[in-house]
Structure formats: C-alpha cells, structure tokens
Amino acid sequence: MKVLAILYDGGDAAINEPRLLGTVENKLGIQDWLAAEGHELVVSSSKEGPDSDFQKHIVDAEVLITTPFHPGYLTRDLIEKAKNLKICITAGVGSDHIDLNAAVDHKIQVLEVSGSNVVSVAEHVVMSILLLVRNFVPAHEMIERGDWKVSDVARNAFDLEGKVVGTIGAGRIGYRVLQRLVPFDCKELLYYDYAPLPEAAAKAVNARRVEDLKEFVSQCDVVTVNCPLHEGTLGLVNSELLASFKKGAWLVNTARGAICDKDAVAEALASGRLAGYAGDVWNVQPAPKEHVWRTMKNPLGGGNGMVPHYSGTTLDAQARYANGAKSILENYLKGTAQEPQNVIVGLGKYETKAYGQR
C-alpha cells in the first residue's frame, strides 16, 4: 500500500525541533510504524502542477494525507486519475482543499482530526481581536524603530470591554471563541449560524442569534469568521456585505481566506470602513509575495494582523493531529470503525452538515 503525505517543509527548524511533526522532515512521526507494517510512505511538499510529487504519486496512492497549512488541492480531475485512492486524511481541521462532491462520487472517504486544533484556532482568534482593537502592531513597530509617540498609537486603541462581538459560525471553533470572550464584559456576544445553538449552550455564553447576515454584521464592532469554506460561504464577506458593517469595525478570519473577498477587504480597510483585518488564512497558500493582504493598512497606517497559516499548527496542536491522523490510518488498516466526528465523507455520502449539506 502506498501512503502519500503532502506536508510543509520544515528545513533546519524541523531538524532541530522534533515536535514539528507536521513537516516533510518529521513525517507526522509515522514513518517507522508504516515501514514496519510493510507499507510505503511518500512524503513531499511539492504540490503544484503536473510535475509535482503530488500529481505524480496520487495516481497509485491508496491513502492521501494532507494538511490545511500547505494544502494539496485535490480537484475532481485529480480524483479521476487517482485510481487506487480510498481515503483522504486531513491532519488538522478543514477539508475544503478536497473536492468533496467528487470524493462522494468516487466513494473516497474523507476524514479529518476533529477537535485537534480547535482550541489553538480559538485562542488565535481572541488574540487577533485583542491586538486589532488595542492597536498592537503599530505600537510594537514604533518601539522597534526607536520611536515613542503614545498619542499616535492611543488614537486608534480601544478596549474590548463594552464592544459587540459576533461570530459567523458558532461551531467547534466559533463557540470556543465565545466561551473565551465571556469574562471580557463585551456589550453583547452575537452569532450567525444556520442552526441555533442548544439553549443551554447559548445561555452559558449569553450569546444572541441574529438570523439575517446583514443585520448581524451591522450590529457588530468585531466580526469573526468561524465557518467552513464551501459553495455557500465562498466570497460570503464581499463588498456588498462589507457595506453593511459598522464604520470602523474589526474583522478576524482564521477560517478560510476565500470566505472573504480579497480585494473588497483591502478596499474596506484602506477606506476605513474596516479599522482592522487579521487572520492566518489566504485564498491561495502559500500566499504570493505581492498579495495585497500582506501590507494593506487602514488610513492611520495600522489594522493589519496577518500571519501565515499556522494558528492550528502550534507544537501542541501538531502532537494532537499527528496522533489523530495515525489513529485514523490504524482504523482504516484494521477495518475498525472510525470515530463519527472525524468523518466528513463516508462511503459515497456526506456524514456531516458542516460543508453546506443541509
């Protein structure tokens, strides 16, 4: 059996830090085990174009392992060439880089390590909200370059206390964000989702559901995106929706880059409609050098909290998703039932509503 894993390059960092499990060098820690079981493991970061290792090896691999951080984009076209492919495992959470409808059609299972990094991402969201609202980046850059002008920083710094914060999506990550915001004494916590939270869960975080999206964003000082990417959420935050945001709102997106329209966000930030945008997800990954989100700023020269896609790949998260990917593979090899919460696509059908299948 051939197992193909598309991971990111770790370089010296991975050689010096064995806990960087999700790298080409450290191979999710499964190489010795697979070899002992008599299986072949091919690991590479090369994923773009017909000469990539991804496209070369996908034709006869039985198992594909990918991550959201350096996604191997498994299109319908590639799925049709992948004659042996039986199971796709996402080491992490979020399998939108796989054409799920095509996987259903070809009876290829898709599983992810549910919960492996939802806390990691939720923490990143809360951090990003705080650093936008409190204007951290311009303040730190001022110190680094040797300046000191408190007023230039303070003029765009606020407290989170007393603000209205809303999440688009109150699932595994969005709900954890709400939980972490409770003691910050926000004016109100809101959520937008296709289904209401169970009553006890909503009460525990004192969150109110708003059913209309435009109405929802018009009430928020801070909007955070915590829903999966699918046909129904692609480009959801576009110029039309941004026009309904409060002037000077802050937007945090650690879900998927393509949920927000790249140019509409950059324009909203430049015009001051948005006071800040932060997150770690991009419409293409790695983001090109000239991607506008790298350096876009608000009219006061701040409001950019972007980072590469790493919020869910802390060393703590890597231990969890490497273990989880191995468990899924073990279950597959032994024919044991998978944990239900990990199954996105079962044999020929969706097993979750999270990707837009209602």
Add this chain to the structure above:
Amino acid sequence: MKVLAILYDGGDAAINEPRLLGTVENKLGIQDWLAAEGHELVVSSSKEGPDSDFQKHIVDAEVLITTPFHPGYLTRDLIEKAKNLKICITAGVGSDHIDLNAAVDHKIQVLEVSGSNVVSVAEHVVMSILLLVRNFVPAHEMIERGDWKVSDVARNAFDLEGKVVGTIGAGRIGYRVLQRLVPFDCKELLYYDYAPLPEAAAKAVNARRVEDLKEFVSQCDVVTVNCPLHEGTLGLVNSELLASFKKGAWLVNTARGAICDKDAVAEALASGRLAGYAGDVWNVQPAPKEHVWRTMKNPLGGGNGMVPHYSGTTLDAQARYANGAKSILENYLKGTAQEPQNVIVGLGKYETKAYGQR
C-alpha cells in the same frame, strides 16, 4: 489657584481625535471649566531638567496632575520647592513617579483614578500572554516582508491551554487578568501576593496562592507582573529570580518597568531562559532610542512584545480617567470627601497598603 498638568504631546493626532483627552492639546477636557471657575491651568509635556515647565511651575502650583504614560517625576527635592502644592492627581493608576514618603511628610495628598484603566491593562496582559505563547510577532513580520515559512513560526508557537500562568500581584489588575484567563483551560492559575485573596474570590478563578516567590516562578510557564512599584518591588525580577524561572517561560510586565531588572531580562531572553518578554512599561519613559528592550530577542529571533506605555490610555480609558481626574479636582475645590479607593496619601498619612506600607 494654579493647576499644573504634565501630559504627553498629541500633535496632529490630538487635533484630529478629540477623544485623545490625555494630551497637551486636549487638556483632559477641563480647561474651559477651570477657566470659568477662575483658575489658571498650565499644561505642558516639558518635564525633564531645571528649565522644564514642570520644574518652573511646580514652585507655585496648588494642584499637580500627572499621568503614568509620560510621568512628571516629583522627587523629594521638588516637593520641598513646591511651597503651594496641596494635592497631586494621577490621571490613571500608579503614582510611583511621586515620592510618596515625601508627600506624607509635607502633607500633600496623592490621589489616583482607581479603576479607570484596570480593565484596559488587564486586556493588554491577556493579549501579550497570547501573542508571546503563540509567537505572533515573528509570524506577522514574516508576512510583511513577503516570506512564507510556516515551520519557522510554528517551531516556537504553543497553545495557552494546558500552561501554568501566575500573577505577581492579584489586586485590581492581576485579579482581572485571572478572571479573563479562566475559560482558556490553563493547567493551573497561581498568584503571589502579600495577602491571600478572599476565599470566594480565589474560588471564582480557581487560583492557588504560592507564598514563596522563587517557588512560585519555578512552577509557572507564564509569569505576569501586576503589582505597584515601591521599595519592596524595585528590581524584584532580577537575575537571581530569573534563574528560578522555568526554562523557556514567558514574562509579561505592564506594571512598572523598574520592577524588572533591565539587563537581567535582556540576558535571560538572549539565553533562552525566557522565551519571551512583553509589556508597555520601561524603567525610564519615554524609553531612550537605544534601550535594549526595544530590540532584544530570544535565540530563535522572536519573543519581543514591547510597546510604548499606552495599555491604560486607550480612548475608552482616557474618557474614564479624564472624568475621574475632574471629579477629584471638583471634590477638592468644594471640600467634599474623596472616594476612599482613590486616596493613596491622605493628609500626612498613607491610606492604602498598595505601595508597600503594611
């Protein structure tokens, strides 16, 4: 009556943003009121040396207003020259820039706007903890300069979940930090203070007191300093104490710069004893251009989360402390009793234990 206010320069920012109340330009919003009452208000940022406005006007001012962000250092020597001085008002929290023992001796009252920015600072602490633990600054800088190398960032990124966090000082700010950390599922929350928290308060945040300081820091992954600066805390975090920290601990100090030994912290960060240091307070303010804390780094090139002193001077906080300073001044003018929690030094005696008087 002459009122002297030493505030920071706001420049264009203050002209364009009237909510920047704590600036020379916007004068805490009290100029018209004081003029109508027939009093003189002198406002300046010039505070260093014998030719400064501070030293020139302190000799006949009856009221001195200062802030912690651009502190006018009122030494015993200056107090002896200030023949008319009756009351010092700190617009904000923290009056260590005033020689409090000398104020007691000369029956000069010292008041601050208790609570005006404790939430602001507590939020900054939680933000700083998250951005150090999650390695935000190197990640953002990587994006700004056009790079993308997830492993270089992830190798030093962790979750706050499961870590031990401790605060030196569990007073108005430290306790609010603990409250905000509760939903982050830390392994344990600890505190070090001269007195135990009331039982119900300790239980509400599930925090354990450690009475020995070395023992306390040796158990913490994250240490945050939230105590006032006084003789007993000056240089408290020195090389001897840092040697007791866990290797790779993170340290956040938004209390006062001089509580931490400047060079000992820089050395601990360079050696990797500390993985990160963040905060907004400096042993001298404004910090000199060449201050080592501006650019110090850990061995992986990160771990610096420094900003100028602004965490307690968000626009939200400025509204509160400007109003609070005005109330204190009104009470003084009318002879009304001051709010007890605002009084640091009353007529000839300390009214608080917070500055080391037990």
